[in-house]
Amino acid sequence: MSFMELAKNRFSTRKFTKQQVEKEKLEQIVEAGRIAPTAANNQPQRIYIIRDAEKLAALTKLTPCVYGAPTVLMVTYDTTEDWQNPLEQGVHDGVVDAAIVGTHMMLEATELGLGTCWVGYFPPTKTAELFHLPKTEVPVMLLPVGYTAPDYQISPKHYSFKPYDTIVKEL
Numbered sequence: 114m115s116f117m118e119l120a121k122n123r124f125s126t127r128k129f130t131k132q133q134v135e136k137e138k139l140e141q142i143v144e145a146g147r148i149a150p151t152a153a154n155n156q157p158q159r160i161y162i163i164r165d166a167e168k169l170a171a172l173t174k175l176t177p178c179v180y181g182a183p184t185v186l187m188v189t190y191d192t193t194e195d196w197q198n199p200l201e202q203g204v205h206d207g208v209v210d211a212a213i214v215g216t217h218m219m220l221e222a223t224e225l226g227l228g229t230c231w232v233g234y235f236p237p238t239k240t241a242e243l244f245h246l247p248k249t250e251v252p253v254m255l256l257p258v259g260y261t262a263p264d265y266q267i268s269p270k271h272y273s274f275k276p277y278d279t280i281v282k283e284l
Contacts, residue, residue, distance in 0.1 A: 119224055124267045126228025129182045129259035133164070138225045139184065142258065145221035146188070146214040152196035152206035158214045159250060161187040171243055172255075176235035182257030187240070188215050189250040211253035218256060228261035 114122070134142075139162065146160050163169060163185040173179045188211045195207030215231060222229045232255040240252045 114224070119220060123220060123223040124228075124271045125230040126182075126257070126259075126261045126265060127178075127180045127230055127268075128262040128265040129180055129228060129257065130262050131181075131183060132260045133183050134227060134258055134260075138222075138227065139258075141225060142186070142218045142221045142227075146186075146218040149210075149214045149217040151210040151213065155194050155196050155210070157190040157192075157194035157196075157207050158211055159189045159191065160214065160218075161189070161244065163187060163244075168244075172235075172240070175239055175243065176232065176255070178230065178232040178234050178255065178257070180230060180257050182230075182259040184258045186215075186218060186256040186258060187244070187252055188218075188254050188256070189241075189246060189252045191247070192249045192251060207251065208253055215254045215256055222256075222258050226260075227258055228265075229256050229258050231256060 143160055143162070146158065149158070151157065163172060164183065169179060169185065172185060179185055190207035190211045192205070192207060195205050195210060198204035198206070219229045219231060235252070235255055237252040241250065246252070
């Protein structure tokens with residue numbers, strides 16, 4: 114499958130089966146995130162694997178966007194390790210780095226025949242407290258991962274794109 118085919122085949126899964134993700138597949142997904150490029154190769158990302166039923170239930174109390182997935186990957190970044198732009202104070206790349214990591218994992222999961230949903234609809238501070246994260250770590254995204262339920266219908270929005278000239282501008 115070409116990259117463009119992979120990108121077009123990826124969709125947000127919001128209904129999963131209870132089947133656990135195989136250890137080998139999960140390791141491949143996490144490895145795709147581990148090797149993702151980061152600013153100055155500082156690698157401030159942390160990838161947390163949440164599979165425990167009690168922890169998933171607790172997370173579901175904070176956000177409805179777990180969607181019954183048997184596994185959720187949480188990507189954070191450490192504020193003491195993210196690249197800081199010396200040309201402008203206050204500009205950091207931790208969120209960008211975490212997003213690159215999440216994208217790599219999401220696409221690897223798709224290639225492996227698994228469903229995912231990029232989730233930003235969660236409270237980062239309460240989530241960090243729930244999982245007792247270090248004070249220097251900031252949760253950026255959740256990635257429910259699993260097998261898409263056979264009766265799941267892809268959102269019609271998945272196939273809707275703004276016109277090219279609305280998105281792309283030449284300077």
